[in-house]
């Protein structure tokens with residue numbers, strides 16, 4: 001990073017420094033406005049990119065000058081929904097929130113928050129600054145943000161070509177946690193053997209969240225589970241319950257490593273049977289027991305809600321309006337988002353790794369009837385280049401339910417081949433690279449009143465959503 | 481595609497080494513590829529997972545799969561595989577077919593010396609050694625390969641490794657690098673061959689996109705058990721389209737260290 005210029009600040013006259021910051025912010029704001037005008041990229045990264053070119057310290061200056069509580073949410077899966085829930089809880093507690101937008105969680109996107117939410121002099125009024133940040137960007141972003149609360153949701157195998165190996169990511173995160181001051185709080189998922197071990201030598205306070213109920217889950221982790229060996233002695237863990245991939249109640253038979261005492265623990269849970277409806281949970285907190293209804297389906301959303309409650313608690317927000325806040329949460333952009341397309345229904349899901357893909361497939365499998373699918377993947381900067389992980393997705397489980405599948409994006413052939421080897425009959429598979437043509441073809445196969453399930457990577461999800469917005473089926477995502 | 485041909489009565493016995501320990505890059509796609517292409521031809525497959533602490537007689541298998549893993553998994557595998565090494569070498573000498581990928585490939589050599597960390601001992605099945613480099617090759621790859629059964633063929637895949645592998649006189653390369661970096665980025669070759677044992681850095685996984693290689697492995701596995709066979713041809717239009725797309729990418733990204741860093745924002 002080129003942020004080492006901070007040392008030069010003392011030698012630069014402060015007037016000049018302020019002028020540079022103001023110039024950086026106005027240029028960023030202008031870039032954002034024209035980006036929106038010309039409909040490029042949703043204006044989420046551009047303001048930050050431009051502003052950083054002019055003043056590499058822009059993020060540090062604006063965030064450092066703000067009195068807001070700074071919350072950083074990172075981890076492989078669930079960042080966006082956890083951030084939305086945290087924002088809703090803060091909002092219900094009367095706090096004003098500034099946060100970065102869906103997917104714009106690389107350094108430019110984070111800086112865009114500073115640019116968009118501050119005035120031209122870099123002053124920010126918000127009570128809460130909420131950042132969702134990719135694991136890979138964390139080591140660069142945290143020194144600039146100096147967060148009060150850091151939440152780590154989980155660490156799953158992600159795009160290996162972007163993040164390097166799992167353990168390298170874990171080491172970098174651990175180093176970041178050790179750099180935090182003792183006034184900070186670290187919120188960790190205790191059900192993740194690797195995450196629960198983070199920050200052992202950190203000065204900051206650690207609190208743990210997770211599930212400890214036997215109402216849900218399976219006896220052993222699923223096939224694609226990433227970390228099922230002890231992080232201390234490499235023996236295979238035994239599981240009392242596995243909730244989601246490698247998340248669960250684990251214990252090492254050799255050295256005894258097991259999950260820590262949970263500060264926020266789900267002690268009872270009921271999932272909706274149709275794969276759509278709300279989950280009901282009982283949550284033990286240091287402030288007493290809460291019975292909550294989480295409107296979004298699936299175990300992953302229980303984790304998201306509990307992480308958000310933990311973040312709010314760590315930031316010192318009152319928890320009495322948590323239920324109201326959660327009830328108002330709609331599905332995040334592209335997370336089994338229900339869209340009405342004339343007389344047909346679309347469920348749009350954004351998937352980026354085997355865990356998120358398998359989750360969506362499992363939810364879809366619970367919907368009654370045979371399924372029409374549209375799958376879209378593209379290789380781009382944000383989506384990655386290596387799609388080997390598609391072979392860790394359990395398409396095999398859904399095959400008997402598939403009526404037809406349209407494959408799209410510039411990874412069309414790869415997707416079609418993956419389906420063929422899951423033994424989806426090739427006459428049910430069509431390859432249409434163009435996103436709009438693929439959407440039309442997929443919808444054409446759906447009977448009136450029927451449903452289309454779309455599962456797509458980040459860029460194709462944005463593209464498909466833009467097409468649907470043009471047709472008036474969804475709102476533009478930055479207006480939500 | 482899923483209609484099954486008449487049962488040929490033939491079977492391939494597959495040993496899948498460390499199926500959970502060494503499975504980092506979705507390489508189970510290689511197994512899927514072999515299983516389906518056998519099934520579509522009426523050939524049965526029996527797959528035995530082989531875990532840490534198990535020491536079967538490896539000469540009983542026709543085909544052995546050994547895939548990639550991260551450094552920590554590789555350490556465990558390196559220690560454990562010493563108890564399996566002599567039987568694995570014996571299997572290779574008696575023409576059992578091997579497909580080894582990435583860390584699995586490296587561990588079939590004499591040793592792997594990480595960039596920092598102690599040396600990991602290998603099996604010595606391939607006459608080669610690997611040393612960790614300070615940079616990583618992470619890009620699309622294309623190779624030119626030549627086999628008696630297939631003639632000249634192009635192999636496509638994705639490489640993601642920091643290890644630099646150097647072949648000794650008893651190992652032949654798998655192919656000549658057309659795009660990408662291969663064994664060490666210097667000598668222009670990729671992978672290793674010894675008798676029916678193959679090693680490669682290509683994943684993606686490698687077999688689905690390269691049906692010709694899958695079929696070569698199947699054919700040699702059958703011949704290991706039954707003598708000369710001829711495989712029924714399959715409709716490979718889906719696979720060939722994926723192969724063509726991967727080859728196009730390899731050529732587009734030729735010369736780049738990291739495909740993701742070389743991707744422009746506009747793509």
Ligand SMILES: [Zn+2]
Pocket residue numbers: 230231232233234235252253254255256257
């Ligand atoms: Zn242990």
